[in-house]
Amino acid sequence: MCGIVGIVGNSSVNQAIYDGLTVLQHRGQDAAGIITINNHTFSLRKDNGLVKDVFHTRHMKRLQGNMGIGHVRYPTAGSSSSAEAQPFYVNSPFGISLAHNGNLTNAEQLKEELFSVARRHVNTTSDSEVLLNVLAHEIALTEKLTLDPEDIFKAVTAVNNKAVGGYAAIAMIIGQGMLAFRDPNGIRPLVFGKRDSSKGTEYMFASESVALDSCGFEFIRDVAPGESIFVSNDGQLFSQQCSEHASYSPCIFEFVYFARPDSTLDNVSVYAARVNMGTKLGEKVAKDWADKDIDVVIPIPETSCDIALEMATVLNIPYRQGFVKNRYIGRTFIMPGQEMRKKSVRQKLNAIGREFKGKNVLLVDDSIVRGTTSAQIVEMARESGAKNVYFASAAPEIRFPNVYGIDMPSVTELIAHGREVEDINESIGADGLIFQSLPDLIEAVAKENPEIKTFETSVFDGHYVAGDIDQAYLNRINDLRNDSAKSDNEQAMSSGLELHNQDSVD
Ligand SMILES: O=P(O)(O)OC[C@H]1O[C@H](OP(=O)(O)OP(=O)(O)O)[C@H](O)[C@@H]1O
Numbered sequence: 384m385c386g387i388v389g390i391v392g393n394s395s396v397n398q399a400i401y402d403g404l405t406v407l408q409h410r411g412q413d414a415a416g417i418i419t420i421n422n423h424t425f426s427l428r429k430d431n432g433l434v435k436d437v438f439h440t441r442h443m444k445r446l447q448g449n450m451g452i453g454h455v456r457y458p459t460a461g462s463s464s465s466a467e468a469q470p471f472y473v474n475s476p477f478g479i480s481l482a483h484n485g486n487l488t489n490a491e492q493l494k495e496e497l498f499s500v501a502r503r504h505v506n507t508t509s510d511s512e513v514l515l516n517v518l519a520h521e522i523a524l525t526e527k528l529t530l531d532p533e534d535i536f537k538a539v540t541a542v543n544n545k546a547v548g549g550y551a552a553i554a555m556i557i558g559q560g561m562l563a564f565r566d567p568n569g570i571r572p573l574v575f576g577k578r579d580s581s582k583g584t585e586y587m588f589a590s591e592s593v594a595l596d597s598c599g600f601e602f603i604r605d606v607a608p609g610e611s612i613f614v615s616n617d618g619q620l621f622s623q624q625c626s627e628h629a630s631y632s633p634c635i636f637e638f639v640y641f642a643r644p645d646s647t648l649d650n651v652s653v654y655a656a657r658v659n660m661g662t663k664l665g666e667k668v669a670k671d672w673a674d675k676d677i678d679v680v681i682p683i684p685e686t687s688c689d690i691a692l693e694m695a696t697v698l699n700i701p702y703r704q705g706f707v708k709n710r711y712i713g714r715t716f717i718m719p720g721q722e723m724r725k726k727s728v729r730q731k732l733n734a735i736g737r738e739f740k741g742k743n744v745l746l747v748d749d750s751i752v753r754g755t756t757s758a759q760i761v762e763m764a765r766e767s768g769a770k771n772v773y774f775a776s777a778a779p780e781i782r783f784p785n786v787y788g789i790d791m792p793s794v795t796e797l798i799a800h801g802r803e804v805e806d807i808n809e810s811i812g813a814d815g816l817i818f819q820s821l822p823d824l825i826e827a828v829a830k831e832n833p834e835i836k837t838f839e840t841s842v843f844d845g846h847y848v849a850g851d852i853d854q855a856y857l858n859r860i861n862d863l864r865n866d867s868a869k870s871d872n873e874q875a876m877s878s879g880l881e882l883h884n885q886d887s888v889d
Pocket residue numbers: 640683684685686687713714715716717748749750751752753754755756757
């Protein structure tokens with residue numbers, strides 16, 4: 384999952400973009416980038432690292448201009464080379480840059496078509512560079528020097544007809560303006576808001592509403608699935624539905640894990656959805672585990688805290704923060720490579736012995752994906768003297784790869800793949816394990832916005848809403864992106880492809 388922001392302002396936007404990216408850091412910890420337009424020229428700074436490490440004062444000073452976009456990256460395609468950090472840039476037509484959250488599932492085919500039909504070269508292995516070139520090609524077909532909103536919308540309609548997968552994107556076109564668009568299923572989130580200044584209205588696009596809050600922008604609404612919004616250079620906003628097949632199927636994992644609880648996505652408060660997950664799971668525990676004498680409910684910080692607190696209320700059992708989280712360690716699930724993820728759990732979480740000693744504890748997490756966290760946490764609870772360690776997951780068993788922007792390409796790395804609850808319980812070493820059912824999870828989220836009839840739930844049920852996924856594709860991404868293949872790729876890439884990122888050299 385990546386985080387994207389874009390601002391069309393009336394004064395310098397560099398600091399607001401930086402601030403917006405900082406509150407979206409939980410969506411991507413690998414790389415960050417900002418590109419601005421000043422006097423018809425792009426200024427770009429992108430590199431591997433956290434926002435606070437990538438942008439120094441000297442970079443911020445160079446990022447001048449009243450319009451800009453930013454990106455924090457969690458790679459799902461290509462490599463983690465800094466050349467694949469975003470935003471991407473193409474010089475023709477006009478000069479276009481783009482930041483993308485999501486994953487295209489037909490990127491290889493589009494890349495071939497771009498070369499054979501448009502003679503466009505894509506220099507990296509990133510699907511986002513492909514998306515930018517498809518957009519650029521469609522805009523070039525207008526053959527005009529000044530674009531009308533209709534030209535932009537026609538180009539986005541063509542992109543929507545060609546690109547398959549999950550994408551929320553923000554692009555800037557020199558001399559024309561900024562556009563934002565979302566795939567026809569609305570898999571990845573995208574919101575926009577406004578701020579009034581003495582010189583007129585300023586607009587901001589972002590992956591999550593929390594970025595608008597922190598930058599002082601007032602939430603307007605979500606970008607609809609298949610919709611495109613264009614803000615012209617002179618600050619006028621236009622919008623149009625650019626897909627005939629648009630329908631809401633947002634990724635349910637945003638609500639389980641990815642998004643911040645203080646965000647509202649697709650009119651669903653992430654916090655409220657998580658509380659509902661806690662209610663449902665609490666009721667299930669009360670029903671199925673009436674025989675278990677649980678003394679205390681303990682969350683596995685940070686994402687599961689709201690869920691666990693609600694479960695404790697439903698069960699009428701004390702809630703205790705039995706693990707302390709090291710605030711300087713990021714999210715472990717989105718770290719690259721299993722070694723790093725494994726090591727980070729112990730660095731990140733430490734048990735408070737007295738909350739475990741001699742007790743029957745119920746540990747609660749939002750999800751169990753590879754089992755990296757749960758296995759170690761159960762061990763820590765035992766080391767701290769727990770009598771019995773029970774485990775509850777607010778998401779159902781994750782058995783299928785994700786292809787729309789979450790880096791879970793390999794079924795064999797998923798702890799629930801080919802295993803039933805008993806076997807998973809044995810793998811994590813707990814005395815009992817319970818999962819939320821998929822209908823209950825869907826109900827927990829849908830309760831907040833009954834207008835959403837379907838969610839993207841492929842990791843739980845193997846149904847891929849954007850279509851076009853067959854076993855051959857899944858085998859290919861497994862071969863390309865399983866942990867050991869990725870580490871081989873990184874080594875091969877480390878010396879190349881720094882073509883358009885000379886700025887990373889101090
Ligand atoms: O089964 P696993 O492969 O370990 O993945 C699941 C765990 O990873 C996530 O936590 P993470 O540390 O990324 O972030 P958090 O602090 O927001 O909970 C998630 O909240 C689970 O705890």
